[in-house]
Amino acid sequence: MGNVHVLDHPLIQHKLTHIRDKNTGTKEFRELVDEVAMLMAFEITRNLPLQETTIDTPVMEAKAKILAGKKIGLIPILRAGLGMVDGVLKLIPAAKVGHVGLYRDPETLKPVEYYIKLPSDIEERELIVIDPMLATGGSANDAIASLKKRGAKNIRLMCLIAAPEGVEVIKEAHPDVDIYLAAMDEKLDDHAYIVPGLGDAGDRLFGTK
Numbered sequence: 279m280g281n282v283h284v285l286d287h288p289l290i291q292h293k294l295t296h297i298r299d300k301n302t303g304t305k306e307f308r309e310l311v312d313e314v315a316m317l318m319a320f321e322i323t324r325n326l327p328l329q330e331t332t333i334d335t336p337v338m339e340a341k342a343k344i345l346a347g348k349k350i351g352l353i354p355i356l357r358a359g360l361g362m363v364d365g366v367l368k369l370i371p372a373a374k375v376g377h378v379g380l381y382r383d384p385e386t387l388k389p390v391e392y393y394i395k396l397p398s399d400i401e402e403r404e405l406i407v408i409d410p411m412l413a414t415g416g417s418a419n420d421a422i423a424s425l426k427k428r429g430a431k432n433i434r435l436m437c438l439i440a441a442p443e444g445v446e447v448i449k450e451a452h453p454d455v456d457i458y459l460a461a462m463d464e465k466l467d468d469h470a471y472i473v474p475g476l477g478d479a480g481d482r483l484f485g486t487k
């Protein structure tokens with residue numbers, strides 16, 4: 279069963295509070311999302327496998343640990359997921375990045391896929407699907423299903439804020455997917471916005487309305 283990890287590190291929580299604040303403007307919002315994504319990446323990669331190598335320090339030959347060459351793929355869901363990519367790449371600079379374009383139809387609230395471009399070897403990669411908001415779960419559910427249809431096997435989902443409804447959808451549809459959150463909020467409102475949430479993540483990141 280996929281696990282839900284709420285990353286309650288004080289730095290993440292402090293920055294998330296400023297992200298949520300409606301008085302935080304676009305520039306600062308973007309910077310904070312980038313920083314939180316980097317901090318979350320630190321936690322999410324905690325169990326990456328290591329292997330032993332031998333190096334020469336200035337003092338002597340020594341055995342030391344390096345990453346075991348696990349291939350990572352970052353899959354931001356357009357467009358708001360883009361705001362978290364650079365932060366993760368600061369810690370995993372060699373990761374390949376694929377994109378899934380989805381928007382939520384404002385009438386039906388169902389996701390509509392309009393773009394997909396992935397690394398050719400996604401079946402060999404440890405994929406991290408990235409989206410700041412997990413609301414009804416429709417977008418992440420579709421994105422993950424789309425990746426699996428194309429051969430993806432190892433998928434984690436990384437979001438800033440989730441509603442319990444969205445988490446349940448992913449746990450039900452994709453029990454193999456671990457979910458990493460900075461916060462689990464109370465609920466969805468009548469427009470399927472997360473409460474208390476942070477508003478529209480894409481609009482706040484890109485200064486649109």
Ligand code: PRP
Binds near residue numbers: 356357411417
């Ligand atoms: C937002 C958000 C998620 C989705 C979450 O994107 O970034 O992708 O809504 O909602 P769900 O869990 O109910 O599917 P939006 O559709 O507003 O598109 P945008 O990123 O282009 O702003």
Ligand code: URA
Binds near residue numbers: 358476
């Ligand atoms: N998408 C957002 O950007 N915010 C929400 O609260 C829900 C979906």
